[in-house]
Amino acid sequence: MGEPTARTERITAGSQPGTVLRCSYNGVVSDGYVSPVLANPAKPLAAAGAQDAADSFCASDSIPAANRRLDAPAPLALWHLASLDAPTVAVVWALAFAWAARVTLPAWTPILLALVAWPVYIADRLLDVRAAFRDAEAQPLRLRHFFHWQHRRLFIPFAAISACAAACIIVVCMPVAARERNSVLVAAGLAYFSSVHAGRVFPRFLSRLLRPLLTKETLVAVIFTAACALPTLSRAASGSSMRSGSPLWFLAPAVGYFAIVAWLNCRSIERWEAEEVCSFGNDSKRSGMFLQAMGVGLAGILLAGALSSNHRIALLVGSGAAAAFLLALLDRVRGRLTPLALRAAADLVLLTPLPFLFR
Secondary structure: OOOOOEEEEEEEOOOOOOEEEEEEEOOEEEEEEEOHHHHOOOOOOHHHHHHHHHHHOOHHHOOOHHHOOEOOOHHHHHHHHOOOHHHHHHHHHHHHHHHHHOEOOOOHHHHHHHHHHHHHHHHHHHHHHHHHHHOOOOOOOOHHHHHHHHOHHHHHHHHHHHHHHHHHHHHHHOOHHHHHHHHHHHHHHHHHHHHHHOOOOOOHHHHHHHHHHOOHHHHHHHHHHHHHHHHHHHHHHHOOOEOOOOOHHHHHHHHHHHHHHHHHHHHHHHHHHHOOOOOOOOOOOOOOHHHHHHHHHHHHHHHHHHOOOOHHHHHHHHHHHHHHHHHHHHHHHHHHEOHHHHHHHHHHHHHOOHHHHHO
16 A cells, blocks of 8 residues: 655745645645744754655645744644653653652653553554555544654654563563553553554444443543553552552542543544634634533532642642643634644643642
8 A cells, every 4th residue: 555645836935934835635635834843944843854744734734824823832843743742741640640649659650651651652643644544534644643654764663662661661670460450451552452443342232332431532531541540549559658648539539530631632632633624813613622621620620629638639630620721721722823733732731730740
């Protein structure tokens, strides 16, 4: 199966920084915008060059140059395009759960989490691209997918090295009991990959029954939250690393709330990227996510108040509420951001617990 071809032609340069391209992609011709971060080879992210950026263009990520006003800075764009966002968020929340529960995690725990999350997300991006090559009706590809595919000769070896390093840490450092607990999480991850990339894995009647619970957003949120919280929950339950005043039942609501925020993040991204025609520069068009995000944020404030007797866990829940409010803000201003900036910002706002880790 050959790769899809993207023939591009620079047709104008508007008042905004960036380049307007006419793209012929698998026979579909459309005009669109390439971020100046990618289109300008003088910038750090543009190692792939302007032509790679042009080849990466697809109609779903295109925007009229005259109406877009804010693009992602080069470091933020690279953080997202290289799939470094998910490992960062996972490590921050894993350490935040430990901070809130007054648990001391071994130094290898966050390292292992990052080494596992990164190749998983790389594989997910590359499998999405291969699925799009096989099926013309597959979900539209984004800049992150093209970036991974164009640089797969770098990503695949680094992902393999990362996975091997994670395996070494598991064998050398992880206790046997922890391996048994984490095997359930691994099985859930494999089930997710099978359902998303290998078709239906459940009988038809069971798939219909579980469909509301087996959406991609829900599965990602649950598995991601479990991976972040499991190290702290297991040590908190054993009590071996607990200091005073942080019973497990205090931590459980915070974990559940983060799962909701993670779902909100995934759902917002899915809705934003599914918009066939965005209201660029016009915030009047509703995606339906603003009220949901505001509701999740308000629920977090109420939950933090209910948990105020444990100020660390209340602060952690409050940081999750702040992330929900920031997602609501992004929904309102999404017409003023490039798709790349919007997608990167959606993960950036999940780093709200970061200040607590330096206290």
